[in-house]
Amino acid sequence: xxxxxxxxxxxxxxxxxxxxxxxxxxxxxxxxxxxxxxxxxxxxxxxxxxxxxxxxxxxxxxxxxxxxxxxxxxxxxxxxxxxxxxxxxxxxxxxxxxxxxxxxxxxxxxxxxxx
Amino acid sequence: xxxxxxxxxxxxxxxxxxxxxxxxxxxxxxxxxxxxxxxxxxxxxxxxxxxxxxxxxxxxxxxxxxxxxxxxxxxxxxxxxxxxxxxxxxxxxxxxxxxxxxxxxxxxx
Numbered sequence: 001x002x003x004x005x006x007x008x009x010x011x012x013x014x015x016x017x018x019x020x021x022x023x024x025x026x027x028x029x030x031x032x033x034x035x036x037x038x039x040x041x042x043x044x045x046x047x048x049x050x051x052x053x054x055x056x057x058x059x060x061x062x063x064x065x066x067x068x069x070x071x072x073x074x075x076x077x078x079x080x081x082x083x084x085x086x087x088x089x090x091x092x093x094x095x096x097x098x099x100x101x102x103x104x105x106x107x108x109x110x111x112x113x114x115x
Numbered sequence: 116x117x118x119x120x121x122x123x124x125x126x127x128x129x130x131x132x133x134x135x136x137x138x139x140x141x142x143x144x145x146x147x148x149x150x151x152x153x154x155x156x157x158x159x160x161x162x163x164x165x166x167x168x169x170x171x172x173x174x175x176x177x178x179x180x181x182x183x184x185x186x187x188x189x190x191x192x193x194x195x196x197x198x199x200x201x202x203x204x205x206x207x208x209x210x211x212x213x214x215x216x217x218x219x220x221x222x223x224x
Contacts, residue, residue, distance in 0.1 A: 040123070040216055043158075043204075043214040044214075048211075102206065104160075104212065105160075106158050106159070107157055108156065108157050109155070111155070
């Protein structure tokens with residue numbers, strides 16, 4: 001079965017700690033994305049990557065970092081510099097950028113709560 | 116601020132029809148997507164429109180008017196399992212998706 005996995009589903013951390021959220025896909029997609037979802041707001045793009053070893057900041061990249069060492073993996077680190085990290089984080093992938101029809105497939109999400 | 120807008124919440128009755136509207140403003144447009152998201156779960160793809168008109172897919176249809184910056188999702192023969200949030204998103208000139216806040220649809224028996 002092809003798809004996107006995120007782990008863990010729920011994550012609790014103390015304020016001031018860095019935390020890394022994992023995202024793995026076996027769809028052979030080139031592009032991967034990280035979104036943050038807060039109540040009453042649309043999905044907001046944190047970072048995206050079109051190809052291995054390359055990534056770009058989205059609209060709300062401050063306080064976050066990513067890496068793309070493998071095509072299948074796009075982990076997101078929420079650093080202590082992120083002022084309001086408690087949120088639902090969604091990872092997505094798509095065939096590639098620059099395509100008008102570019103359906104994004106989403107992972108199940110990680111709900112991060114910072115205590 | 117966001118330049119894509121959809122109602123926050125709608126209520127409908129099981130077996131009925133509901134139309135969820137989405138309006139947007141953008142200078143570059145590469146299509147409009149509708150996704151369904153059940154509470155606490157991942158969004159799942161419903162439809163994509165890039166040309167004006169109605170696309171029908173089973174109980175769900177999606178309409179687009181590019182000149183008006185307007186789309187709607189039409190759900191027929193509503194079922195309880197259709198209770199979810201419905202997200203619209205347009206693809207801008209950089210091929211990035213710009214998301215609306217979502218419409219929470221409540222289905223009553």
